[in-house]
Amino acid sequence: xxxxxxxxxxTAFQLASVPITAQPLVGPTGLLAALTNSVFVAMIVxxxxxxxxxxxxxxxxxIPGPVQNGVEFVFEFLYNQVEQVVGPKVAPRAFPLLCxxxxxxxxxxxxxxxxGVGTIGIGHEGTQMGFLGLSAExxxxxxxxxxxxxxxxxxIAMCSMVVWFYITxxxxxxxxxxxxxFAPKGGLTGVMKLVLIPIFLFVGxxxxxxxxxxxxxxxxxLFGNVFAGENLLHAMTTLGDxxxxxxxxxxxxxxGFTLPFYFLEILVGVLQxxxxxxxxxxxxxxxxxxxxxxx
Amino acid sequence: MGKxxxxxxIYWTNFIAQILIFLIVYAILKKFAFGPIQEILEERRKRIExxxxxxxxxxxxLADTEAAAAAKIDEANETAARLIAExxxxxxxxxxxxxAKASQEAQDxxxxxxxxxxxxxxxxxxxxxxxxxxxxxSATGKVTGKVLNSEDQDKINKETATQLAN
Numbered sequence: 001x002x003x004x005x006x007x008x009x010x011t012a013f014q015l016a017s018v019p020i021t022a023q024p025l026v027g028p029t030g031l032l033a034a035l036t037n038s039v040f041v042a043m044i045v046x047x048x049x050x051x052x053x054x055x056x057x058x059x060x061x062x063i064p065g066p067v068q069n070g071v072e073f074v075f076e077f078l079y080n081q082v083e084q085v086v087g088p089k090v091a092p093r094a095f096p097l098l099c100x101x102x103x104x105x106x107x108x109x110x111x112x113x114x115x116g117v118g119t120i121g122i123g124h125e126g127t128q129m130g131f132l133g134l135s136a137e138x139x140x141x142x143x144x145x146x147x148x149x150x151x152x153x154x155x156i157a158m159c160s161m162v163v164w165f166y167i168t169x170x171x172x173x174x175x176x177x178x179x180x181x182f183a184p185k186g187g188l189t190g191v192m193k194l195v196l197i198p199i200f201l202f203v204g205x206x207x208x209x210x211x212x213x214x215x216x217x218x219x220x221x222l223f224g225n226v227f228a229g230e231n232l233l234h235a236m237t238t239l240g241d242x243x244x245x246x247x248x249x250x251x252x253x254x255x256g257f258t259l260p261f262y263f264l265e266i267l268v269g270v271l272q273x274x275x276x277x278x279x280x281x282x283x284x285x286x287x288x289x290x291x292x293x294x295x
Numbered sequence: 296m297g298k299x300x301x302x303x304x305i306y307w308t309n310f311i312a313q314i315l316i317f318l319i320v321y322a323i324l325k326k327f328a329f330g331p332i333q334e335i336l337e338e339r340r341k342r343i344e345x346x347x348x349x350x351x352x353x354x355x356x357l358a359d360t361e362a363a364a365a366a367k368i369d370e371a372n373e374t375a376a377r378l379i380a381e382x383x384x385x386x387x388x389x390x391x392x393x394x395a396k397a398s399q400e401a402q403d404x405x406x407x408x409x410x411x412x413x414x415x416x417x418x419x420x421x422x423x424x425x426x427x428x429x430x431x432x433s434a435t436g437k438v439t440g441k442v443l444n445s446e447d448q449d450k451i452n453k454e455t456a457t458q459l460a461n
Binding site for chain 1: 304305308310313318320323328332342
């Protein structure tokens with residue numbers, strides 16, 4: 001037997017994994033290369049959101065039907081949450097961005113959990129080809145969870161930072177914004193203020209760096225969680241095959257091992273959407289809150 | 296930096312495509328969700344406010360009506376009490392009047408009866424005197440055997456009447 005983990009053959013624990021990058025569906029170069037499997041899913045998510053919203057608001061009535069009621073409930077709930085964080089004055093301006101972020105990420109995360117996403121695609125490791133050239137163990141998955149692509153998470157983060165900057169400038173103005181970052185806080189006066197000015201300047205520089213890195217942290221957090229979840233589900237699905245279980249046990253393991261993690265990923269999907277939107281709301285609140293409200 | 300981006304699969308074309316999709320989602324939500332839902336919520340809120348205002352108005356009107364009804368009932372009670380008192384007073388006065396009238400009538404009847412009795416008595420007495428006078432005259436004529444003239448008869452009648460009166 002093996003005396004240590006180092007003696008184990010590497011292939012014995014080679015779990016199935018998902019490539020870190022999205023793959024182009026049409027061609028590797030040119031503009032069409034932008035049509036990756038995650039962009040394709042993002043477009044499907046966009047269509048789903050469109051149909052859901054249209055179904056809910058096509059003919060709005062004062063006494064709403066079930067779909068309109070659901071859409072209104074989500075809308076009102078999110079608005080109240082945003083209002084609680086950023087305040088009633090900024091909420092009307094910040095809500096459209098934050099609501100879009102939450103809804104888009106949530107639908108994208110949950111869509112990524114549907115059977116077939118990441119498992120059905122084009123090409124095959126061997127020579128077998130499935131129906132219409134599609135394969136169940138593909139080289140290039142046709143559908144990749146949209147939020148498991150850094151391009152999408154970074155795009156949302158960059159958009160949110162642009163809107164954050166716009167709201168901050170409109171609400172406080174550039175002078176107040178610079179003062180908010182660099183000026184001494186806490187109503188200091190006299191010698192104490194002069195002594196602490198260099199410290200606050202230094203803290204301001206750190207603050208600027210943290211602001212610059214916000215898009216990176218936001219996008220990496222979301223990407224990391226969803227990408228890890230996708231890998232986890234793939235690993236659990238193929239665990240039976242990896243350990244060389246028979247066809248029956250392998251089939252049972254595909255369901256038994258994967259199911260608990262599906263529920264976990266449903267939760268992670270909501271959590272990550274909430275965290276992303278909440279952090280954006282907090283960033284807006286921090287930069288638009290006035291000095292007298294802080295103390 | 297380029298290697299990091301490449302390792303993470305970040306490419307300008309993909310990045311811009313994702314930004315465009317995100318902006319389209321934003322536009323979809325803005326056009327079909329934020330606007331219409333905000334409108335319908337605002338309309339519903341206004342309707343609830345109006346209903347609440349109407350409810351308050353109706354409540355105030357109800358209170359006014361109840362107060363007016365209570366005032367009317369009090370007024371009716373007072374009027375009823377006054378009418379009852381007046382009726383009692385009137386009934387009492389009418390009773391006294393009727394009693395007095397009845398008493399007067401009774402007294403009149405008694406007086407008339409007395410007068411009638413007296414007249415009857417006087418008539419009877421006059422008749423009696425007359426008859427007695429006739430009897431005395433007759434008796435005197437028979438006793439004396441003399442035919443009494445008118446003067447004698449008057450004289451005898453007067454004496455008889457005087458003695459009867461005594």
